[in-house]
Amino acid sequence: MSIDLSIITNYGPQLLLGFWMTIKIVVGAIILGMPFGLVLALGRRSRLAIIRFFATSFIEVFRNTPFIIQVFMLFYVLPFYGLHLPAEYVGVVALAAFGSAYFAEVIRGGIDAVAKGQLESARATGMSDWQAMRYIILPQTLPIILPAMTNQTLSLVKESAILSTITVGELTMAAITVQGETFRPFEAFIMVALLYWALNETLAIIMRRVERKVSRRTSSSSRAKVVRAAPAATEG
Amino acid sequence: MAAGSETKHNFLEMTEIRKSFGDMTVLHDVSLSVSQGEVICIIGPSGCGKSTFLRTANWLTPADGGEVRLAGELVGGVPDARSVSTQTKELNALRARVGMVFQNFNVWPHLSVLENVVCPQMVVAKRRRGEAEKQALAALAEVGLDDKKSEWPDNLSGGQKQRLAIARVLAMDPVLVLMDEPTSALDPELVSGVLNVLKRLAQKGMTMIIVTHELGFASSVADRVVFMEEGRIVEEGAPDVILQTPKTERLKLFLEKLNITAFKPNSDSAGHPTMDSGS
Amino acid sequence: MKFDISYTFDALPRLFEGSLVTLTLALLGFAFSVVLATIVTVARTASKSRILAYSVAIYISFIRGTPLLVQIFLVFYVLPIVGINIGPMSAGILALTLNSAAFVIEILRGGLASVPQGQFEAARSLGLSGFALWVKVVLPQTFMASIPPLVNEFTQVLKATALLSTITVVELMRVSQQIYSNNYHPVEVLTGAFVMYFLMCFAVSRSASLLESKFEVKRA
Ligand SMILES: Nc1ncnc2c1ncn2[C@@H]1O[C@H](COP(=O)(O)OP(=O)(O)OP(=O)(O)O)[C@@H](O)[C@H]1O
Numbered sequence: 223m224s225i226d227l228s229i230i231t232n233y234g235p236q237l238l239l240g241f242w243m244t245i246k247i248v249v250g251a252i253i254l255g256m257p258f259g260l261v262l263a264l265g266r267r268s269r270l271a272i273i274r275f276f277a278t279s280f281i282e283v284f285r286n287t288p289f290i291i292q293v294f295m296l297f298y299v300l301p302f303y304g305l306h307l308p309a310e311y312v313g314v315v316a317l318a319a320f321g322s323a324y325f326a327e328v329i330r331g332g333i334d335a336v337a338k339g340q341l342e343s344a345r346a347t348g349m350s351d352w353q354a355m356r357y358i359i360l361p362q363t364l365p366i367i368l369p370a371m372t373n374q375t376l377s378l379v380k381e382s383a384i385l386s387t388i389t390v391g392e393l394t395m396a397a398i399t400v401q402g403e404t405f406r407p408f409e410a411f412i413m414v415a416l417l418y419w420a421l422n423e424t425l426a427i428i429m430r431r432v433e434r435k436v437s438r439r440t441s442s443s444s445r446a447k448v449v450r451a452a453p454a455a456t457e458g
Numbered sequence: 459m460a461a462g463s464e465t466k467h468n469f470l471e472m473t474e475i476r477k478s479f480g481d482m483t484v485l486h487d488v489s490l491s492v493s494q495g496e497v498i499c500i501i502g503p504s505g506c507g508k509s510t511f512l513r514t515a516n517w518l519t520p521a522d523g524g525e526v527r528l529a530g531e532l533v534g535g536v537p538d539a540r541s542v543s544t545q546t547k548e549l550n551a552l553r554a555r556v557g558m559v560f561q562n563f564n565v566w567p568h569l570s571v572l573e574n575v576v577c578p579q580m581v582v583a584k585r586r587r588g589e590a591e592k593q594a595l596a597a598l599a600e601v602g603l604d605d606k607k608s609e610w611p612d613n614l615s616g617g618q619k620q621r622l623a624i625a626r627v628l629a630m631d632p633v634l635v636l637m638d639e640p641t642s643a644l645d646p647e648l649v650s651g652v653l654n655v656l657k658r659l660a661q662k663g664m665t666m667i668i669v670t671h672e673l674g675f676a677s678s679v680a681d682r683v684v685f686m687e688e689g690r691i692v693e694e695g696a697p698d699v700i701l702q703t704p705k706t707e708r709l710k711l712f713l714e715k716l717n718i719t720a721f722k723p724n725s726d727s728a729g730h731p732t733m734d735s736g737s
Numbered sequence: 738m739k740f741d742i743s744y745t746f747d748a749l750p751r752l753f754e755g756s757l758v759t760l761t762l763a764l765l766g767f768a769f770s771v772v773l774a775t776i777v778t779v780a781r782t783a784s785k786s787r788i789l790a791y792s793v794a795i796y797i798s799f800i801r802g803t804p805l806l807v808q809i810f811l812v813f814y815v816l817p818i819v820g821i822n823i824g825p826m827s828a829g830i831l832a833l834t835l836n837s838a839a840f841v842i843e844i845l846r847g848g849l850a851s852v853p854q855g856q857f858e859a860a861r862s863l864g865l866s867g868f869a870l871w872v873k874v875v876l877p878q879t880f881m882a883s884i885p886p887l888v889n890e891f892t893q894v895l896k897a898t899a900l901l902s903t904i905t906v907v908e909l910m911r912v913s914q915q916i917y918s919n920n921y922h923p924v925e926v927l928t929g930a931f932v933m934y935f936l937m938c939f940a941v942s943r944s945a946s947l948l949e950s951k952f953e954v955k956r957a
Pocket residue numbers: 479484502503504505506507508509510511735736737
């Protein structure tokens with residue numbers, strides 16, 4: 223097997239466009255998915271059983287089914303109910319929904335890791351549940367959950383490849399197109415694999431630096447306990 | 459000390475408070491009324507329900523029966539005719555004026571010393587930053603922490619953390635302060651610093667309910683000592699009466715046990731007899 | 738359009754067959770990955786070879802840093818080019834194995850770390866060496882300590898099998914695609930497959946968390 227390097231020069235721009243689309247989609251999914259994950263995490267702790275039930279069901283369903291079938295479901299269900307969105311939008315929404323279920327579990331673990339007395343002392347000053355969360359609990363949760371949130375974000379980058387199956391023009395789709403035109407699958411796929419790998423490692427390095435900065439500012443016995451409850455990053 | 463004779467004994471009214479955890483009843487219809495400016499010390503053996511009772515006073519632990527009123531306003535009660543949202547709203551408003559100090563401090567480690575005191579003022583009392591900081595500095599000076607305002611709580615000693623917790627309460631201009639064993643998590647040499655702050659508060663006329671094992675402190679500061687056992691108030695009265703001439707056998711036994719411990723060399727520097735929290 | 742559940746019911750028998758294929762794929766891929774990961778773990782620990790350690794580290798980083806879908810395409814499209822024609826099913830299982838092995842190696846590393854050092858010395862003093870030491874003493878304890886995360890990993894493999902539909906392996910996802918491309922009722926058919934995936938994964942992950950709490954009780 224010989225390696226044809228001309229593909230890099232000939233199809234590089236096309237791959238980079240796909241790469242850019244991947245980044246946009248993941249950023250979109252994070253912008254939608256993280257706040258929704260927070261809502262789900264708080265919903266799981268709600269006093270109202272019905273809200274707890276919906277939050278828990280959402281999280282369990284999205285964590286216990288393959289992402290690819292979630293994507294297909296959404297892709298066909300939306301038009302079924304008369305909502306016609308471009309594939310990229312469907313992709314962002316699917317990725318956000320999937321991610322929010324995992325983000326929710328990480329956030330929940332972080333909230334549980336903050337000492338119970340912290341919530342009590344906040345409530346005792348007259349703060350509402352939400353104010354206590356906003357000003358006392360969540361700020362303490364942040365440094366605890368950062369590593370696990372990073373893992374989940376990296377897993378979203380990888381899962382976004384699956385959006386190629388509904389023709390979203392992201393990086394993997396670009397590779398499929400290139401291999402269809404050149405019949406050089408090895409070059410096409412190894413190149414995008416390297417791009418994903420580089421993106422993954424870059425993000426990991428940046429986040430590790432941020433984590434170190436955050437934990438230096440807040441390093442202390444009270445926050446040393448790292449979230450154990452956080453699920454491992456999904457693979458893929 | 460009381461503002462007027464007619465307000466005597468109805469500033470804080472806790473009426474027939476009942477509380478169970480599972481099928482274990484922890485409080486058997488306990489009643490207590492506190493007048494303005496009064497300092498109450500609650501003593502009693504471990505597990506008798508002191509903390510639980512104190513925590514029903516601001517409804518942090520909702521009771522299963524009975525009611526709590528502060529200056530006539532309902533803090534919490536069973537049954538409660540108000541809607542849940544009204545209950546929550548009115549309770550939060552009342553809690554803003556009722557301070558609570560915990561055994562293990564519960565200072566907020568993500569906020570600086572100053573911000574610990576500023577935060578609830580801005581969030582709950584809706585004060586502007588300038589005013590909140592002024593109040594905070596005054597409160598910190600009151601407890602002798604004004605030079606630590608930009609420290610992180612984790613760099614404070616236990617005694618300093620507890621004084622910070624007290625400053626956080628004071629800055630809210632409380633009409634009532636609840637304290638649950640404020641010194642029992644402290645190293646012996648740090649106890650007196652905190653007790654001195656509490657004494658000054660008492661002298662200024664702050665209404666306080668303090669669960670404590672510091673009998674010396676109780677006898678010098680309390681207007682009334684309340685002895686609880688097995689979820690009931692067994693005896694209450696002026697400190698010298700309660701501590702010198704106990705009427706019931708149970709209180710006698712309790713004091714004897716405490717005094718035996720008090721002769722051990724872990725008295726605080728002010729010479730008060732002390733006892734470990736027992737937990 | 739209205740959701741017509743009869744299409745879901747009509748599809749059930751074939752979806753059920755598809756789930757059996759899905760389970761088989763997951764079991765095979767997972768089993769092979771445990772074997773591969775065990776070999777790598779033993780080789781890496783026993784040989785103390787620097788080169789091996791680095792290669793394994795890079796391998797794990799690559800697998801964890803790239804999408805499984807791309808890994809599947811690489812295996813599926815590249816094998817025939819180098820003259821290996823094993824068909825989509827085997828290529829799919831191979832891809833799952835290669836992917837999952839990276840995660841299982843990490844799990845076993847954690848399990849291995851929980852085996853007390855004294856165990857090695859005790860075994861050596863009994864005259865056990867090399868192969869026997871691993872098979873009789875170290876690996877059983879490593880696996881015992883790794884059971885909950887391994888069951889978790891199996892859920893991941895189970896979900897990952899759905900990606901093999903993209904290289905024409907006829908498992909649950911692919912079966913449902915075949916059905917709805919004939920009857921044009923994707924929503925009803927996919928719902929059936931979705932529920933089946935959920936039941937399978939939920940059952941496995943539930944047992945994983947049950948195992949986990951059981952293990953924690955035992956340790957306490
Ligand atoms: N949240 C809870 N759930 C179950 N049981 C509880 C709870 N809080 C307190 N209890 C029980 O209620 C009883 C009274 O507890 P409480 O903390 O009020 O005692 P205490 O007098 O403050 O004791 P100590 O001096 O040790 O602090 C104890 O038997 C305790 O185990």
